[in-house]
Amino acid sequence: MTKTVQGTPSWLRATNDRTALSLLLEHGPLTRNQLVELTGLSKPTASQMVSRLEGAGLIHAVGEVSGGRGPNAASYSVRLDRMLGVAIDISGSVIRSTVVDAGGSWHPVAETSVAKSSKDRSAVGDVRGALEAACAQSGTDPASVQMVCIGVQGAIDSRTDELTFTNTLPGWPRKGVHLHLEEALGCTVIIDNDVNLAAVAERRCGRGAGSAGFALLWIGAGLGLAVDLGGTVHRGAGGGAGEIGYLPAPRSAAALDPAAVDLQDLIGGPAVVRLARETGLRARGFTEMLEQIAVGVDREKLLSALAPRIAAGLVPVLAVLDPEMVVLGGPTGTAGGPRLAELVRAQLRRSSRWSPEVVASGVPEHPVLSGAREVLVTEVRSSLLDDAERLRPQHDRSSIPAGSSTPVD
Template sequence: MAAKPVPGTPSWLRETNDRTALSLLLEHGALTRNRIGELSGLSKPTAAQMVSRLETAGLIHAVGEISGGRGPNAASYAVRTDRMLGVAIDIDSHAMRSTVVDASGHEHPIATTQLSRAARDRSPEADVRAAIDAACQAAGIASATVGAVCIGVQGALDPRTDELSFIETLPGWPKKGIRKHLEDAIGLSVHIDNDVNLAAIAERTDGAGRDSAGFALLWMGDGLGLSVDQAGAVHRGASGGAGEIGYLPIPRSAAELDPAAEDLQDLIGGPAVARIARGFGMRGRSYSALVAAIPSAPMADREALLAELAPRVAVGVVPVLALLDPELVVLGGPTGSAGGARLAELVGKHLRKAWGSSTIVATAVPQHPVLRGAREHLLAEVRTALFAEVSRISA
């Protein structure tokens, strides 16, 4: 490992300047040498040297020409996005969604791969390799250029023991040593995270939590989950299992909402929401189909459904407010997305008397939030790898 350049030395100045140039290209897209010099405040000769070093190292390349008026056209340069690629993967009990991630942040197509529920047909390396191949085929790139993957799972990974828990949706996957197993099997850097934690990262970057000091994301899908963002950092707990809110028992005061419900999963999990939706005329064979029908239902049916669902959701929000007192509670997952702003408004009304300062909002990342969170993680990882190359060439 190369020694870190000493501040003020020529190698340190080269690295600082080259990092500045690369950052500008990532932020603005294609730029000429002169424009890099203007944006960085450095001289034209210095900008030309930076571009030359980065181009020689294969980190940037000429992508076109820009007319500057009199004289020859100026070459424009952009970051080589094929030097280091990642694949973001969102896996549930039925399918995987995957997409390529490059340093530019360009959004590539999302591929969907159906999964078998039989453990004999599955292994983690086969699942992940299939997701990588599908994403690369959709993006029209070679899978050999992929160096890292980020996988969102409906479970929890203990960072101390590399052990997965709550993995009923991952038949054929071992509980112990999963990350190491995958890295050894596919030869790539692997990051595994809970799907709701990744959705919270997306909510912080692109959604309702963008401007908040901290928020809690209540995920309502087939299962329930909670993720807590503290000033941009997700709280995962000592064993990675923070947020398994579905196991909380129903308080006695909420028993009248559903006498048969024993925990929050029974009250607002997928099966309960599906049952309520059918009762108000929604049609579909599965929870996913039924909840997807809510936004387009007749106004009266939709309003009645949300009015019945809101006090149930409020029961799930109360322990979040009591224990965490977040600035914001975001209702996410398929149910939160389908209920939208109206469900958030109704839940807020149920809570206002006892919890007047709470703000309840709907998710602002309705499409593929888990995948978007995985993309954000990989974007940082891919860019870090590029800047590490800058350190190498500037030494």
């Protein structure tokens, strides 16, 4: 039974159009009859809705479905190529990017090396190169890209459009970076801290799914912390929340590393490489050290030495936030895996008053890119639904009644 909602005819059409697009994005290709069943609309109304969306280029016929007697019914799908996004992860040595569509389809990941000299780099050059590489890898038209989401090793202050806490983006402007990129690229630009985006991925498809909240400790060449509060990442007033590497090393860490001034000195990449050598692992650099942590025969010695350092760094976080779960992510945390998480949890129980669940990341591959992708899927879908709203005459858009968006005849 359809629900009667008062409103102008064009508002009713727009409501039905948005509902149909949402259903097609959720379920995939559907026939007119299936849309009738899912929306409760009459067949004539559903047919008009399909014709309207098809004429606007928002949906297209993708096949036929046998309905028994009579002719086959055409099935319709959203035009995913109408609007695309590109997710970008910029690290110190490589830029990864991938195309994102409203259906959430997986596209190939492109990798481009960053220029070693700051003279050869710029924000526009980095992002445009990543965008074009992603489109070339997936065989899509760069002209269809209307938004990008960029994960950077730093913080972006949304109030001042200022980039802070970063030394891995030579050639990038520190002020006005967001506006600069949007004007040069001609598309919507979203910039976020890389660890915050990794937390988005952890919430959607990792260990944070279904939890009340968690803290993600990113351990790699640098350190970072993202705090998920019931599905919302806490970014702070100026976007600088989670720059944990700047915290002074606790007094209790003096026995572990007397020379450590801050947490970066205690568990950052260079410190872990030194620790690996001290425990007998052959590691000439950070990449080799990660391989030894992941599969080395003598990895237990290093993990046992690393766990107390991580636990010492976590105590201030636990004292302030007391999360029910701590996720160990980043290259080092992922390489250490469940065994490192187990050792950190045991160390916290022995040395502190806190005993959170400590787990390894559930998004071991491209977590920053995955988080940016999740952000873009939501944004691209929202833009497509807004396109359905634009089918309604401009003069009639102020008469939207308050209340339900239920499809109506």
